[in-house]
Amino acid sequence: MKQELKFKVNGEERELWIDPKTLLVEVLREELGLTGTHWSCDTGACCCCTVNVDGMAVKSCSMLAMQAYGREVTTIEGLADGPTLHPLQQAFIDNWAFQCGFCTSGQIMAANALLNENPSPTREQIQLQLDGHICRCTGYNMIQEAIQDAAKRLQKSKV
Amino acid sequence: MADWYKCPVCRKLSLEHQDLARHYLGQTDKKHKDWLKSKNLSYSHLITMQVTEFGNKGYDALAKVLEKEAAVVQVDVK
Amino acid sequence: METKYSVIGKPTGNVDGMAKTTGEGKYTFDMYLPNMLYGKHVRSPYPHAKIISIDASEALKLPGVKAVITGKDVPGGKWGLWRRFRELCDQIALADDKVRFIGEPVAAVAATTKDIAAKAVELVKVEYEILPGVFDPLEAIKDDAPLIHEDFENNINATRHIEWGNVDEGFKQADYVREDKFTLFPQAVVSMEVHNSLASYDKGTGKLTIWSSTQSPYYLQLGLADALKMREGDIRVIKPHVGGGYGGKNSTMPDATTAALLSMKTGRPVKVVFNREEEFTTTEHRMGLHLAIKIGLKKDGTILARECKIITDGGAYTGLGATALYLAGIFQTFPYKIPNWRYDAFRTYTNKVWATSVRGFGAVPTVYAAEVQLDRAAKEMGIDPLAIRRKNLMEPGYEAPGQYKVESCGIVPCVDKMAERIKEKWPKLEKDEGIGYAGFAYMSGGIFNWIDTPYAYSGARVQVNIDGSVDLFTQAADIGQGHNTVAVMICAEELGIGIEDIRLHPGDTATAPVDLGAWGSRETLMNGNAIKMAAGQVKQKLVDLARAKLGENIAYDLVCREKRIYLELRPERGYSYYEMVEAAIKLNDGEPLIGTGHYTPHNKGMISPAYGMGIMAMKAKVDRETGLVEAKDVLIVHDCGQVINPLGARGQVEGSVHMGLGYALTEEMPNDNGLVLNPSINDYKIIRQRDMPQIELLDVPTYDPSGPFGAKEAAEATISPTAPALANAVFDACGAEFDSNCLKPERVLKAIREAEKNQKNKAKAKK
Known part of the structure; x- marks a missing residue:
């Protein structure tokens, strides 16, 4: 039996009928075509699939899509302001904070939730927030540098 | 003209018995194995x-047998 | 050196940045075609068994199931990457007569949804007759061991013997000789994007298109041609963005062959995606092995001879394992002069998933043993570990008889810089801290041609359009290492334009010249040379035209830089790049300017045209109570020739150290009679953010005549020294010795107790 799911995705109201056991990541990728959210480990252990739900970092593989009912989901596709990249995205490019890029959406969305809460995190706070995010390419240091760089850019733009 | 030693199983020629033994232990087919068996x-x-002890013990042991068994072939190498 | 170039050498953001940070870039994983089916494998639960029968009738009855295939439906034969030796081409699409490891595919289903495919897999009944298996290389070579492949007696898959100098004489002359034995564990690849492929077969034309997460579109084309019994040219491989490879995506795997076979059978597009468990249990990994190593030195620390023996746990098939066997020997000798050297290596078949190329391809386990042994020898001889390395370093022009020659070689200045920097960086150590060193080097692409390609190793085509924009075509594979950026930078530098002028068309076998793909750190040097040649041809046309128009003395040199073509000594005399392009195309009867480039190394020995190298120091702290080792800080001095993109080069080093630290501290694949015991990211421990140390990277630039603009590899060399540097730091801190990698607390505690006992015994003996 399909159920109706109403939620906001990247600022748009969405209504669709889904099998209630469908995961949020499946709805995003397969129903809405938002394939920027990746899926890697099948066991909730890699954080590749992190999105923001009401501003919080959430693993979209560990949440049923129905649990997002009435809430606001932001994926990597919703972060940029039109053609202008979000400072996190620009900082990830400028600091070589990704290589293969497969885990990058999750890293950026987790960092986004962190910066919303804490606009100038220390290196240790970044490590703590992103500790569950597995990356096989970068060794993390350049990701942490990019997040601190983005924090500075965000603060500058607010002044 | 030089003396070459011929593998008793295939066409491989070597200038040294030890080198011929190396070749031999690199072969993995049944014919090579059966000939070894026939020599006990x-x-x-x-x-x-060869692989768990230092030196060339495995090759040398086989080379000794090949010294008796390998045919000598005269080949002109230019 | 920096001032000569306007593009290369400057920190440049990834050209795929927009695609990869916005979610717009598509990986094979993100691709769905209309009317697409999902394929899934039926896998063997036994490590070694005969297949008696397969009954798919129940599965076929399930609504939504469109096809079930077994080994009998495979039109082609075996394939592999060692095409020069057909007997080593041992991979099969679906097991027909018997299975050789747990998880080997025996059948596959295609269904309209993933769920139906998964249900159908459960309904396929396979009857097996269980055969005895072998799981350790020393068991596998026994005369009465069960044979895994016919005609491979004693399960010997490949062997290597390399020897130079007079080893026995070298040991005789040595003042100090020591022997050590090690067992090195396998390491999983764990690309974040799993193996997956999407195939679409056109029945009308008989041609296949496949999108796949691969490191080498060309190798995949070859593998599929053998598996499907098709012409290479009838198979189009497209490599979208790839979510990591690290060596694990060189072989053609069942994701690709099965997607293709099912698409051919159903006439619909079929996608096969491995799950993470399949990734751990049925795709390739770094070899485990038993190793024995012996070194002989003079009193002053000069190495006189070394001997190394390995027998590796190859698994059920060959992959690139036979190449790893070769490189494991060769790179153990770097970056030192070893006048007398003997190496014996045997690769065995076992009833496990197989071992292949993985970042540091071959070198990682053997370099570990060599560098750890060198520290043990240094300590007993009372020589400083950095000094003993300094004593034995290669110099430019060094040759290993019959194997390799090193042209550019910055290792001596690297070690001198390290000695200087280390004093400032770590003037004082805390309690239970230690410093460990390890030297390293790696190839910039391999010369050996086991794939037996008739093509040049790398190719590129440049097309310059009327507006000056450039289309650059190559099959070179960016799998995350950043080659797309390097490729565009090299092209831009050669033409004197900006990277924004270039559109890159990578990884499509139908549109671009062959390139062997991303392995052995080959793309920068080999593909870079091909691109430089292709761009150079166009540049020559523009320069000739400008020269003719200028009417200047023929002796004057022209350069292309900053989008102008001008006299080098009189920069005001020249034309804009755009003006010359337009004129040249008009002169050329309207044909766009085309340049084609290719590269194959010649007269460069057996291994590689050039070697990146350097030295690593690691500071680590040991907790004597818990056995926990913390990697605190890393210093690397690195010679990778002319750096093309400093950002990318640093990224490669950081990533290598990360994977190397996993090998050193946490990553292992315990196996129980063929069963991988930790097939998930929860249980297979990859180094996480909080455990990753900072890395200071210092460059010693050199110029290698073989490289484009003098560039060499930077992608893999720094993985090999990481684990030995860490083990040596622990040895320095507390004297603990290890005969394996993966220094988990329980192993460390045991080694500390052992070391304490030995020290007590020594003290007693002195009394």
């Missing part, structure tokens, strides 16, 4: 010797 030698034993 064990592939397994020779390889274990």
Whole structure:
């Protein structure tokens, strides 16, 4: 039996009928075509699939899509302001904070939730927030540098 | 003209018996194994010797047998 | 050196940045075609068994199931990457007569949804007759061991013997000789994007298109041609963005062959995606092995001879394992002069998933043993570990008889810089801290041609359009290492334009010249040379035209830089790049300017045209109570020739150290009679953010005549020294010795107790 799911995705109201056991990541990728959210480990252990739900970092593989009912989901596709990249995205490019890029959406969305809460995190706070995010390419240091760089850019733009 | 030693099983020629033994232990087909068996030698034993002990013990042991068994072929190498 | 170039050498953001940070870039994983089916494998639960029968009738009855295939439906034969030796081409699409490891595919289903495919897999009944298996290389070579492949007696898959100098004489002359034995564990690849492929077969034309997460579109084309019994040219491989490879995506795997076979059978597009468990249990990994190593030195620390023996746990098939066997020996000798050297290597078949190329391809386990042994020898001889390395370093022009020659070689200045920097960086150590060193080097692409390609190793085509924009075509594979950026930078530098002028068309076998793909750190040097040649041809046309128009003395040199073509000594005399392009195309009867480039190394020995190298120091702290080792800080001095993109080069080093630290501290694949015991990211421990140390990277630039603009590899060399540097730091801190990698607390505690006992015994003996 399909159920109706109403939620906001990247600022748009969405209504669709889904099998209630469908995961949020499946709805995003397969129903809405938002394939920027990746899926890697099948066991909730890699954080590749992190999105923001009401501003919080959430693993979209560990949440049923129905649990997002009435809430606001932001994926990597919703972060940029039109053609202008979000400072996190620009900082990830400028600091070589990704290589293969497969885990990058999750890293950026987790960092986004962190910066919303804490606009100038220390290196240790970044490590703590992103500790569950597995990356096989970068060794993390350049990701942490990019997040601190983005924090500075965000603060500058607010002044 | 030089003296070459011929593998008793295939066409491989070597200038040294030890080199011929190296070739031999690198072969993995049944014909090579069966000939070893016929000489009361064990592939397994020779390889274990060569790979778990220092020096060229496995090759040298086989080379000694090949000194008797390998035919000598005269080849003109230009 | 920096001032000569306007593009290369400058920190440049990834050209795929927009695609990869916005979610717009598509990986094979993100691709769905209309009317697409999902394929899934039926896998063997046994490590070694005969297949008696397969009954798919129940599965076929399930609504939504469109096809079930077994080994009998495979039109082609075996394939592999060692095409020069057909007997080593041992991979099969679906097991027909018997299975050789747990998880080997025996059948596959295609269904309209993933769920139906998964249900159908459960309904396929397979009857097996269980055969005895072998799981350790020393068991596998026994005369009475069960044979895994016919005609591979004693399960010997490949062997290597390399020897130079007079080893026995070298040991005789040595003042100090020591022997050590090690067992090195396998390491999983764990690309974040799993193996997956999407195939679409056109029945009308008989041609296949496949999108796949691969490191080498060309190798995949070859593998599929053998598996499907098709012409290479009838198979189009497209490599979208790839979510990591690290060596694990060189072989053609069943994701690709099965997607293709099912698409051919159903006439619909079929996608096969491995799950993470399949990734751990049925795709390739770094070899485990038993190793014995012996070194002989003079009193002053000069190495006189070394001997190394390995027998590796190859698994059920060959992959690139036979190449790893070769490189494991060769790179153990770097970056030192070893006048007398003997190496014996045997690769065995076992009833496990197989071992292949993985970042540091071959070198990682053997370099570990060599560098750890060198520290043990240094300590007993009372020589400083950095000094003993300094004593034995290669110099430019060094040759290993019959194997390799090193042209550019910055290792001596690297070690001198390290000695200087280390004093400032770590003037004082805390309690239970230690410093460990390890030297390293790696190839910039391999010369050996086991794939037996008739093509040049790398190719590129440049097309310059009327507006000056450039289309650059190559099959070179960016799998995350950043080659797309390097490729565009090299092209821009050669033409004197900006990277924004270039559109890159990578990884499509139908549109671009062959390139062997991303392995052995080959793309920068080999593909870079091909691109430089292709761009150079166009540049020559523009320069000739400008020269003719200028009417200047023929002796004057022209350069292309900053989008102008001008006299080098009189920069005001020249034309804009755009003006010359337009004129040249008009002169050329309207044909766009085309340049084609290719590269194959010649007269460069057996291994590689050039070697990146350097030295690593690691500071680590040991907790004597818990056995926990913390990697605190890393210093690397690195010679990778002319750096093309400093950002990318640093990224490669950081990533290598990360994977190397996993090998050193946490990553292992315990196996129980063929069963991988930790097939998930929860249980297979990859180094996480909080455990990753900072890395200071210092460059010693050199110029290698073989490289484009003098560039060499930077992608893999720094993985090999990481684990030995860490083990040596622990040895320095507390004297603990290890005969394996993966220094988990329980192993460390045991080694500390052992070391304490030995020290007590020594003290007693002195009394």
